[in-house]
Amino acid sequence: MKNREKIVITGMGAVTPVGIGVEEYWENLCEGRCGIQRISRFDPSDLAVQIAAEVWDFRPEDYLPGKLIRETDPFTQYAFVAAKEAIEDSGIATDHRMGIVVGTAMAGIDTIASTQEILTNATHKNVGPRFVPKILGNIAAGQIAKAYGITGPSYTISTACASGGDAIAQSALLLLAGEADAVLAAGADSTLCPLVIYSLANARALSRENDHPETACRPFDRKASGFVMGEGGGALLLETESRAKERGAKIYAQLSGWANNNDAYHETRPLEDGSQAAECMERAIERAGIDPSQIRYVNAHGTGAIKSDEAEIAAMKKVFGELRPAVSSTKAATGHMMGAGGITEAIACIKAIETGSMPPVINLEDPATDLDLVTERRDGEKIDHAMSNAFGFGGQNSTLIFSRYDETTGGNE
Secondary structure, X not given: OOOOOOEEEEEEEXXXXXXXXXXHHHHHHHOOOOOOEEOOOOOOOOOOOOEEEOOOOOOHHHOOOHHHHHOOOXXXXXXXXXXXXXXXXXXOOXXXXXXXXXXXXXXXXXXHHHHHHHHHHOOOOOOOOOHHHHHOOOHHHHHHHHHHOOOOOEEEEOOHHHHHHHHHHHHHHHHHOOOOOEEEEEEEEOOOOHHHHHHXXXXXXXXXXXXXXXXXXXXXXXXXXXXXXXOEEEXXXXXXXXXXXXXXXXXXXXXXXXXXXXOOOOOOOOOOOOXXXXXXXXXXXXXXXXXXXXXXXXXXXXXXXXXXXXXXXXXXXXXXXXXXOEEEOOHHHHOEOOHHHHHHHHHHHHHHHXXXXXXXXXXXXXXXXXXXXOOOOEOOOOOOEEEEEEEEOOOEEEEEEEEOOOOOOOOOO
């Protein structure tokens, strides 16, 4: 049985290491600019990994009142600012028929780590009364809901690096179930603290190219040496087509397909043959009601971690066979933004459909695959369908399909 109501995108927001605001983010992505540098937030000299993609130009006082800054972790601040842009972009009036879903991998880990360091070294062991609300994963949704009067369904999803993609999928399910007419899907993380870096560095997951930060992240390259941590926030406003048309909203694209599954294999390593990731992609394509040949652009998970990239390559080979959709990974520019990545990379797919441009995989010198990797910005493309992949620890797989909006075609199943 089909529900013919379409799910459409009417607002977008982004806070990233290569730009704050969707337009700056998108233009810098397409220009191949890199946000990876030596860490400035603290002295990283004693760490094996001293590079990351910070949100370099973010001054919270430019966007948030002082009280909110004092009471929130950076991940909440990033989510809030991205949400603000998406809501304003959509022009929607928030009400009880609007919901919110936030995806985050590590929530307030930055505040947890810094507070414990202060507590360990303090003469007077004093932890502020706002510590717990600052670190809770659901507090970003709570702060956004309070600010905008969003009193509908409110969920927080934590599926590691698939969190942002899954937040979008969950938003769609709420809309199709009739639980809301509009849902704000947001994703955010700020994990740039010694505690997390020590762990991932000891796991040999991170690139140690400290002397060459801008070329340290190399997705799908034979010289890849690990991923680079990033941070930020992203947000999308999803609506039923009928609600969006009723209020005369600008529709950027349709969310035509989505899927989620699990490798059921290992807590950090993906299945080497990519079989479950491939099944996730195939299910999303099937839900979209299209054929793999219609996917023109894939924004890959592509982290620069060799085993992860190899598994994703194998998965794409299974799905597309001899077909050659254009593929790029934007993490070489933004770093791995964890929960924010699934949202901001979805925005890249939507912008690709809207503008006909494809952002490049920067730093690609020796490709490890014969996939059609975008090595330089491509313009003037006709992109009707684009895929976004987000895979995470715990075997999490998430795939989204965005399509050019056409009010004459059918809706979602």
